[in-house]
Amino acid sequence: MPADPVKALAAAIAAAAGAELELERPGEAEHGDYATNVALRLAGARRKPPREIAAEIATAAEGLPAVERTEVAGPGFVNLFLRDEWFAAALSEILGDGAAYGSGGAERQERVQVEMVSANPTGPIPVSSARNGAYGDAVARLFELAGHEVEREYYYNDSGGQMDRFRASVEAARRGEEPPEDGYKGAYINDLAALKGDPVPLMLKEIESSLERFRVHFDSFRRQSELELRLPELLPRLDTYEKEGALWARSSAHGDDEDRVLLRSEDRSPTYRAADVAYLVDKLDRGFDRAIYVLGADHHGTRNWYAAVARMLGYDPERVEVLLYQLVHLTKGGEQTKMSKRRGDVVFLDDFMDEIGVDAARWYLVNRGPDQTIEIDIDLAAERSQKNPVYYVQYAHARIAGILRNAPDNAGNSLLLAKPLAPAERELVKRLAELPAVAAEALTKRGPQGVPTYAIRVADDFHRFYHEHRVLESEQQAFRLGLCLATQRVIATCLHLVGVEAPERM
RNA sequence: GCGCCCGUAGCUCAGUGGACAGAGCGGCGGACUUCUAAUCCGCGGGUCGGAGGUUCGAAUCCUCCCGGGCGCACCA
Structure with missing residues (x-):
């Protein structure tokens, strides 16, 4: 199981409360470390006032060792305030995954082609x-x-x-x-x-x-040109008709916006649509579970064409995906x-x-x-x-590299807390714990912009932490070095996802 | 005319059902004998295009309208 401290906490509370729930980070610090709106969602089905349900969940959550206290707020939010021990355990879990932290979210592995x-x-x-x-x-x-x-x-x-x-x-x-x-x-x-x-x-x-x-x-x-060679064998498998000397695909009957010409009337030469047919077969027969087309918005009119071809040929159209930008x-x-x-x-x-x-x-x-x-x-x-936020994020990575270069060799591994955690430390741990959810959401939405946005937030929290606290030769050195290392890995992963280098020095 | 996308701060944009809407840039004012000041802190800035609707709750979902972009080939 890949490390995901927030998901684990949500699961623990769900078990205690007897209801599936998700945790979110409230915008206001006074609303706790995490909050859930599950009571509001359950109110209708359970026919009980949301605040009453929230109170039950809050009581159950307080039985968990990670939870210091809870609050029922507003129309029925449950706000959770966590103990320092939870932050140390979460960081330890993140570090335990090493450079792989954030990866492995897929429930079952697919073979994917991105064209x-x-x-x-x-x-x-x-x-x-x-x-x-x-x-x-x-x-x-x-x-x-x-x-x-x-x-x-x-x-x-x-x-x-x-x-x-x-x-x-x-x-x-x-x-x-x-x-x-x-x-x-x-x-x-x-x-x-x-x-x-x-x-x-x-x-x-x-x-x-x-x-x-x-x-x-x-x-x-x-x-x-090489794909066109397969057309004589493939075109008969399609739903087609002759009109005005040309061969047409009856794609509108299979979900496309209109019918398309496959062979020109002039010389019966194949259009690029015909090649599309051969190419789709070529992709799917190579065993890809998912064939992704990345197309500019000027091609949006052909969005349904590929699914129509898949249907005509008897393939599951779910295997074909068109991403537009x-x-x-x-x-x-x-x-x-x-x-x-x-x-x-x-x-x-x-x-x-x-x-x-x-x-x-x-x-x-x-x-x-x-x-x-x-x-x-x-x-x-x-x-x-020079004002691009990419440098702001890279700088956080390089700054950490500087600290780790100066750290004593035997300083790692222990996360012992010498004193209570500062707000900046707690915020940073919570930020790092978001990575699995951020990566999962970006993938689901096919929206990678969530990654750079998140990376800026990580750098933000790190720079603030750095400004407020000394790492080396501080009472909290062990914990803070671990925090730095985990932060550096999270930033490196984000930069990699965007295709940007993670520099050791700047 | 039909279809897809967009309309959020001066500018460029995050934010696809939750608590007073965010960031960068730009503007103003502060902080370096310290592990990298490419940093940090503060101030100012918004009828989330408009109007209805659904919901305990809407920038977010639905309908209509107004603006803008892109398509609607026997080109790829």
């Missing part, structure tokens, strides 16, 4: 696609932390109209000519022209290396810039990382909820980087 970025290799990755990677990778890391097995995949089109225009643009540059109508422009086209061979794999290699620098690692790549808007000195790869005025991920650094870039792009549009003022990005 992300998947931008066609017609140019370097723009910041807008980087959000896809930052978001998808953060969700992937949350799955991993919970104990699931995750593979990250990149899917791209290596044939078709876009790629033809891209290749033609590079060829034109090699001949010293202007790019064709609707072709691609930009310095990177000339860079590719200077090299030999098909520019598509060259471009893909550059994209991969940008993403590696961004700390998004792909386990595999899939090409549309809103777009990134770039402004320059307050003015909106429209981004177009073809015009070559995009802000590329590499430039963005050069400007503000990898850590700030990752933090910036997962800091906000996926449903929230991100506004980035490129002019302010560099300046703002």
